[in-house]
Amino acid sequence: FLQRQQRRSGPRIVAIGGGTGMPQLLRGLRAYTDNITAIVTVADDGGSSGRLRRQTGMLPPGDFRNNIAALSEAEGLMTRLFQYRFAESDNGAGNELGGHSFGNIFITTMAAITGSFESGIAESSRVLAVRGRILPSTLENVTLCAEVRQAQPDGSMEWRIVEGESALPRAAGQIERVYLQPAHARAYPEAVRALLQADLIVAGPGSFFTSVLPNLLVDSIRDAICASSAVRIYVCNVATQAGETDGFSVVDHLRKLDEHAAGAFPVALANSNYDVSRPPSGNSDWVTLPPGDPPRAYRVFTDDVVDSERPWRHDSAKLAGAVMSAYETLRAEKAAAE
Template identity: 50%
Template sequence: MSDRKQMNRDWETWRRWFAPGIGVKRWLLLLALGAIIAGIGIGAFIVELGQQDLLVGDIYGLITLSFLPVGLRILIPLFAGGILIFIAVFKLSKNIVAPFRAPGVRVVDSLHMYTQKSRGPRIVAIGGGTGLPALLRGLTEYTNHITAIVTVADDGGSSGRLRRDMGVLPPGDFRNNMAALARDEALMTQLLQYRFGGQLHGDGNGRNGLQGHAFGNLLLVALTGITGSFDEALVAAGRVLAVRGQVLPSTLANVTLVADVIPEAQVEPQRIVGESSIPKALGRVEMVALEPAEVPAYPQSVKAILQADLVVIGPGSLYTSIIPNLLVKDITRALQRTRAKKIYVCNLAVQPGETDNYNVADHVMAIQRHTVVDEMDERGIIDVVLANRNLSVPPTTGGGFTVFVKPDDPGSVPMVTLDLVDEKRPWRHDSKKLSKAVIDFV
């Protein structure tokens, strides 16, 4: 029984080499044709040597197999030559591909996956925070043409310190998304997310210069110094990490996110300055804006949107990750003009300080309210809303208390509801479920 299973596996491996779409058959046929033509030339050369009596009769007879019947003289060289060519091609391809394939993965499987992904759709994902990497991680199973467009308004934690001290754009969201797109995602995530803690000696005040910083943030800052600009640093980091796609900023401008928030038990809004301060205000967000308001979009981000087959907005923090990208007016204009289908992926759970008591319709209305660039232009930036319908997971699962966003129909745009929840961490999307649902829209 085991021998039969092994034979079936071997047959399946050989069959996949000739499966449509991996670009092998045409080149094998071309190789065979070249070998035949070369063989004809070599054969003509040997015959000419024999006719000129430049080869001893026994040697000539051995080379031409003249001692065998005509049929065998044709079949034996064809069969032996074909076997040698196939072995050479197989071993050569195995050695060439070996450095680039995952351990335990067959050459034919690596080739098949690479070919399919290289022909995959061009997908742009807009957002930031911890929500977007879950989507990107799943999309890498379907395509290599992924562009993540990330906000540059972050001013908290390690990113905020580097932004203030080094004068660079906040690297945190870029680090998270590049880790999700890295070829060796598990190792790269551990490396890029590694935070320096108290194991280093401080300056006498209980703190050291590296404490709290993520290694990935420092890597991007270092590459910015080496390359001379943050966007070139992203390109360099993409090469270093073998990123499957690209991560781009919505703008290269130094912007500050401000919000009008109505605190609890008050009726007048307060102006909150800084992305990290908005959730801490613990009130109802009326509006958010960028300062300065008029900033140019990063050209490559606009180009990616216009050339995309599919644009996904979210998931991510509504007011501090998603809408800041859309406040860059050229980004919104590109979304209005692109031919790609535009999907808004609504968050699974409400976010305290931002979307308390929000349902899906509230999320959509907030986006629509902040993306009116031209009142005469009625083209929207959302074609369909994708929301979670599985609200049955206990809210205390995973050690927190998840308050799910109710899938109330927004009315203004169609909505599709599916089971998208990660049942171990119900406040997050399941990467495989979400990516499969998104790919089905292509």
């Protein structure tokens, strides 16, 4: 009972992101507060979400599905149910459900019943006993685009424009800048209000260019973050992501963050533990903090936040503990200075 009371009166935390990284953070933060708002990207256009987006004109449900499961009171069961994916047809006759996850179908159906995507998310959250809120950064049908630089055999550089979130990791070059079309998408008002009222705002972890930055490219979202009196922390990934952040260090992430959303997150949290049973898998490598000072605009906290069983991911409890420790430190420093 006491723990429930403490969570109900806990800090107002807004998490910003998408993909599979954000649910890792949310699972951990549930131990500290019930006052959680997740602001989620709507730029996804691949897989089941992309198909539903094209077929129905609705916003992509996949990232919302992941976060509803993470914040549900029955998280273990909800995760299995929402992530259940119908098998592709193998008889050549076609299968309308093939490749779709149950959670995406559920959210799409709820949106149709309630009359709008945002009410569908709200009602899905209520039915599934979600602790907290899950909001889109915008309700507009945005496309994520990127300027990509690729080295040519003769040593020259070729610049290309790549359109579509799912196409970016396959662009075979270095992503230099991302932007939204339309350029000035309107922010979802409840998301702006949550940012302005927050005690703590956290961006990441997650795919840097395709899950985290798209939210910050919505002008009023970025402006509200900068105007908020909240503690603002960017969580750096523990491993690089093939096709997006190959070869990136912590400093590289911060430089790109500053280029896209200057001043939004003056504090960063990075992993300090690279001594685990096995290294990141595939084409990934550790995201390390090079010797020397970080970019001038940033203060960097480091901690062991890696999942020892899946070292390319964050551990939910470790990550939330490190975030809350940094939050308490910064809040105490602010109080002492006043």
